[in-house]
Amino acid sequence: MSKSGKKSMSVFTLSMMTVAAVVSLRGLPMMAKEGLSMIFYILFASVMFLIPASLVAAELGGAFGKQGGGVYTWIKAAFGSRWGFTAIWLQWIQNVVWYPTVLAFAASALAYLFMDPELANSGVYTGIVILACYWSATLLTLAGSDVASRVTKYGVLLGTVLPGILIILLGLLWVDQGNPVMFLDAGTGSHARLFPHLTGLGSVAFLAGIILLFAGVEVHAVHANELENPSTQFPRSMFLAAAIIFTLFTLGSMAVAAVIPAKEISLTAGLMQAFQQLLNKFHIGFLTPIIGLLVAFGAIGGVMSWVGGPSRGLLETAKQGEIPPFMAKVNKNGVQVTILMIQAVIVSLLAMLYFIMKNVSVAFFVLSAMTVTLYLVMYILMYAAAIKLRIERPDLPRTYKVPGGVGGLCAVAGIGLLGVCFSLLVGFFPPSNLPVGNPALYVGLVAAGLVVFVGLPMIIHACKKPEWKQSETDQ
16 A cells, blocks of 8 residues: 555556457467468557557546546546537447457357367358357346456456467477478468468558557556656556567467468367367367357356446446436346347348358458547547647646656647557558458448448437436436
8 A cells, every 4th residue: 555545556467458358369460371471560559559558548537537537537537528529439339340250250260169160150050159159248247246247357367368479389399390380371362471461451451450459558547646657657568568469479479370371260160170280290189169168168257257347338338328328227237238238139130241241251341440540439539539638627636647748748639640540541441461352341330430420429419418417206
């Protein structure tokens, strides 16, 4: 405890919280598909996104920490309630669009538990698993059960940390024994070069999906004011987290890319493809179904941890009259029943993509691109809000400030804005190394998702009525 009696957080603790929020095994196949170029993509995401987003969110969190509300409070202070509500809406809805991608990853892992890897390529199977798992998670959340916290806790340890360490160790052993390294052999369809071969924006389209893997850092940046010396310790914690994330993502992706040719890597089943190859090579293939169960457990645990969280943030805006009263309805357990039902219906509709698209990897990437475009719009608002507030409200108490004065903040936020805007642009271009079929359909789906999900909060805000605001007795 500090002298003030306030709990003091260490640099290492905050770094580990950031790593836990960001690192996910589902992104390894996407990065592995880029071969050696993955190093460029991960570096780009770290420098142009992870670090700027962390520093800017820390300043905003330090300025409004006592008020709570996260991005809603930050952006409302800079641009008014309409954009504040839009920001919290986007933070919520991108999670809703994200759920089918995570559960598709879980479905592919479960296919190896059932000893039938070909199931991972079945859109019908994947869609059914998504619907079954998500509705089960929703019903458990509505019951107010503490099952979610236990599933999340053990899911991270057994379904993310353990398989992550194992794939890296097996990959290093594969290379050490002199086995062929696929990402160094251009003949296998891999990129045996550090920098992407630029033939158009489609050749770097995976950048948008990789950026998504680094998103969410703003959630823990609000803890900056719990450090003893935020101005020096917070940057150190973020650079440490960035180094760990870079190492884990790079080594894990290389392990997948080392054993599976790039053109054969499935975006949903790529991790299990690599595990099966490695475990069979070292004569322990009987562990494959067990690893499949653990990986699926980790992915489902991740979903369980998020089903009730972001929607609770949206519910909090009901106190300010931002959403209609029917959306603010809670059940006897105090759970936001209407919002959970709405997001479950949206997830179900999005899961239909797996039933109508022939290639599971394409459906996975379409939803990933749709998710990242929504989240990136929120980050644009966050960077702009930080710049505006530093210029117009320089005397606002901040427990942490991006160093360098206004110029320093503008430089950091400017780098973040450049990275976000470029990633947003390439997100509309279908990847050149995925069989997307009709490119116009791909662009249309991503654009429609952006227009619909950004337009909805605008419409809701335009229809807002004074009586929507909750009274003290309602709260």
